[in-house]
Amino acid sequence: MSFDGDFRKRKRPPPQQGIKVREMGTTWWGQRWIEALEHFSRDYLSRLGRGRSYARTGRVHDLKISPGLVTAVVTGTEEYDVSLRMDVFTNAEWNMAIKIMAQEARYAALLLAGQMPPDIESVFRRCKRSLFPSKSHDLETDCSCPDWASPCKHVAAMHYVLGEAFDRDPFLLFELRGRTRDQVLAALSRLRSGVDEVVKQPRRQELAPTSVEVSPEAWAQYEVPPVPLPTLRFHFDPPQTAAAILRSLPPPRPWSLEESPADFLADLYAAASERARHMALGVPETNPEADAPATHTKVRRKVSKTRS
């Protein structure tokens, strides 16, 4: 049993805002990050285990990532401030890496699709750098706890939480090294077109306004469509395979089943498609009134009482 100085005090409960890690290192890049820690701290394996359980129970919070620096607070017996420092790449290093990436469209394509190119390390190796920490002194960690071990369990906990954060967003690794995703993509685009475009970033589509001011001119025409109502085409044909729409996507990150999400939900898709088709193309129940043969009933506008 190790002595870490707080066995007499009760630990505080994990705070509400704690980040509960479920699975870390599900992507190869997240895995690489965690391996780096485990590789450098063979001496303190027990602390890694505690760190992992801290990460799972949500004791890490207020995680902030900025170029060269990660900070977080870990709640154990007390609240401890934890930090991690890494080298920021120089502009020259980044420019070179980006130049290399610009030689193959797949880098940008994968980055745009939210994936880290599997040979990204080779890109940085050609710049004589490593995206992931490769030596123990690449990682400079600090914790306000009284434990003398480095890394302590608080640092380890933050490291695991970071691993999961990287799983989700590989660009955080870039950010830690000094460039945001947007900066990398913009630089790639510039190199591709050779044009230094000054782009006023259009506000993201999510921010499109959902409300609009009422204009008196428009509202005076309360029941008048601004342009005539369109005639739309409909066909209601189900896709050849159910849930086809999901098949263009890789499974979501936390997916744990053998079956793909598309197969897992296929029957729901098929049933809803059938219901929609029935509703769209089915014949509503016959209204006995509609049976009347007298010639004039056709024109009569009836209030339909049948529920279709």
Place this chain on the structure above:
Amino acid sequence: MRNEGAHLLYVPDAARPRLFLWGENAQQVPFASLGQPATQPCVLEAGIAEDVEGVSIDLQVGLPALASIGVAEASQLPPSVAIWTAAAKLALDLIARGRIIPTIEQRNSHTEARWRASILLGEDADRFARLANSFPPAAHAIPAGASRRGRRAGQARIERVWTPDALLEHFLNACADTLMRTDEAKRVQPRATWEQRWRRALHGPQAQFSGEGFAERLLTEDLKAWIKPLAGVSGEARACFRLDLPEVDESSRGDDALFTLRYFLQSARDPSLLMPAADVYRGGASIRRGIASSARSAQEHLLAGLAIAARLFPPIEASLHEARPESISMKSAIAWEFLNNAAPQFIEAGLGVILPTELTRTGQRRLRMRMRLSSAGKSSASTDKSGVEGGLSLDTMLAFRWQAELAGETLTIDELQELARLKAPLVRHRGRWVAVDKREINEAIQLLEQQGGTLAAHEGLAAAFGAVERTAQTSLPIEVAVEGGLSDVLARLRAAPEASDFNVPETFVGTLRPYQVRGAGWLATMSDLRLGACLADDMGLGKTVQLIALLLHRRRLGDTAPTLLVCPTSVVGNWERELRRFAPSLPFVRHYGPQRARDASAFGELEPGTVVFTTYGLLRRDWPILSSVEWAMAALDEAQNIKNASSRTAQAARSLKAQFRVALTGTPIENRLAELWSIFEFLNPRFLGPQAEFRRTFAIPIERYGQTEPAEKLKRLTQPFILRRLKSDPTIIQDLPSKQEMKIVCSLTREQASLYQAALDESWSKIEGAEGIERRGRVLALLTALKQICNHPAQYLGEEGPLAGRSGKLQRILEMLEEVLAEGDRALVFTQYREMGERLVREFERVFGVQVPFLHGGVPQSARDEMVRRFQQEDSRSPPIFVLSVKAGGTGLNLTAANHVFHYDRWWNPAVEDQATDRAYRIGQRRSVQVHKLLCAGTVEEKIDELLERKRELAESIVGAGEQWITEMNDQELRDLFSLAPDAVVSEDIGETEAAEEGESPHSGPHPRGRRKSEVPA
């Protein structure tokens, strides 16, 4: 309903999405009854937000109700209602096509699994945008708080509302979520994986799911990130892939030629805007060309698309090692793989795909089968007694043989086998690229080995009319070619409506107009070919005389079997009158009244070619007798009486056996598809397929969704069997007089007849004994009473009760007005009696659901002017029917908007009637005016009319004084004039009595005689 006074909103409440219908006429919207009274804040026309009263309809109930409203009906509804019907259809289309995605949302303190619509594909984004652009204010008047600007400036409060885009997206999402959920979701174990619990929350009644044991907040983010490429409304541009054929020299077989898949950026809003990848990388130009907002976003749209494409079609991945990939080259086997498998997946993933059209499944350079149809088949019908050369009954069989075709050339089995031996499916064949799938080749070889077969004529004709792309025999696309005698028949059929070589029988008394000769000739051709025909000319063009000419023609040809003519009770009198007038040589018998035949043998003893009249009511009642006779011809007048195919009337009509069937109708049946099917099933059984299939493939796509392709296909199918000429047709107009006068002879109901007889009996003794002024007074009083009875019993009795089904005249005018309205025409209706006018107005408004103005002596001048102004307005909302009293409205007014004039009762004074008619028939009238004078058969009305017809000069000189001259008659003359002819009543009551019988639950077949509770005592 009016285009105003009702508004529909969607209320974007995630917990209870619903529709809100309000306005003074809200109750007239068809689905109003589905809702509950509710209050909803809403931004009114004045721009202020207020709580309004209305009805709230849960989306679950409202969605199917909205979606089932047809396009024609929607166009009559207020635009805010119409636009939500289109939105509901779009929602169903997205769900049916699986364009929906599952996700998780954080709401307040809990997590919910929800479905969202994906408006990613070009066609969806396009429909979404067009719909959102058309939203009238009333359709999105959901308050979204007041504007800050207004508050700051200290001005009046400026309201904000949801944008159409946001509201429509919310609606589509809510529809997806509503339709995905059922009550049958399986329970899951408490320790189930999050995926299982998520699945349950996605389709069970409860969207909420507990995230015990892990951080839902992160899961939410993960799933949002996962689904992001498919979520929401599509962006500005997408990657597009075009497959280009290799260029090879003519001699080469092309086995090693390379196909090219080129990359483009395609505008999401205008798919015709394409920019090659090279230009995209060069940058700059994209902004000018309006595809993307910036060079960078253009590149990123393309590259993100390439990443997806590479997952779906790995050969693309190789090109991504280039800095600026523009295309890949591939051998034909890979190109085939793309064509057949990858391309559909690309489309599903929201990528653009452009294929060489000739290589798509229905393209010219794919294998297709040509079906060569000929009439060499044998008749399968044992009843076939037609000796007519070239006849083509639909119950015969047609022979066909197959030919395989590729790129416009016919292939033999050997050639097909040679193609099958090639290893690549995309090959050069006689200098052109063709796609040959081994499975397709084998299928073609099999068909060729079978050589051909026979096909029911109704299927073959449908195929020959170009309405068939597929048949049950093969999955390959087919083409139909007609040869031999069959092609002669089809040529004759096509030429028939315009052929003018019909030789009008000498027995026809009178003159047919040129278009009537063509119509009778067409009927004659159809009867020769033994194809059921529907003559659907506009009202007033003389369908009756054309049919009479046909009857005489068939008799001339030697048809000996009798003809059955079925018509509504209200026109039996008219038919007899026309028959006596135009075809006095044609024998006819009545099959109605207590004297009618009680078994089929009676029809065997008739003179050759006799016409047997009956009514729809008796057809229904006596079908066992009528259907046991072999008729030469079965004709239905006013065939819309069998519009409901499951009614007993329609079933009875279908049970008739006849060599030729004909239907007359004045309503535009091509727009009433249920009616069209029912009439066709009578005319040409099975030709339009089973009713359920017809509804699925034609009626619903056309009526509910306004789709043009099935409409055109249906038109190709039915056109050869329908002849419909419009009064407005220039070739018809020249044949038409500018004013046509017609007597419309109506039948009395039994109630009318007994009232008539009673009134007569009561007055008669008093008249006989009276003299001088008293006698004249009594005669005039009796005349008035009898005219009132002919008009309507309720007018005579001074009742306010229901009017339907009690007067033959009223029934007939309703039938005729329906046709007038269906054609979009307008009518004047004159009566002498204000009490009758008021009743007519009430009944017209009830039946047609339109406002009917009534101009009579009690209407002040300003109101009269307003009535005339509104009626004359060229506006679809103007009243289509105008009732006038002869005294107040018979002179002075200009009512040229009407081209039909009805004289509901008679003035017996041509000058007065003509003057009234001239309200419409005058300068400014550009159409032919039809004048309909209604009178009751067998009554004083008909007798006075005959008297005046016989003594025109008498009419001119004497009648000028009104009805006074009648009072001068002696007892005998009066007795003849007033007495009721014994055949005045047609055995049964009419109108809504028939309706009531039809309203009973459907039966498997026509009712056997004797079980009917309404059986007439013999």
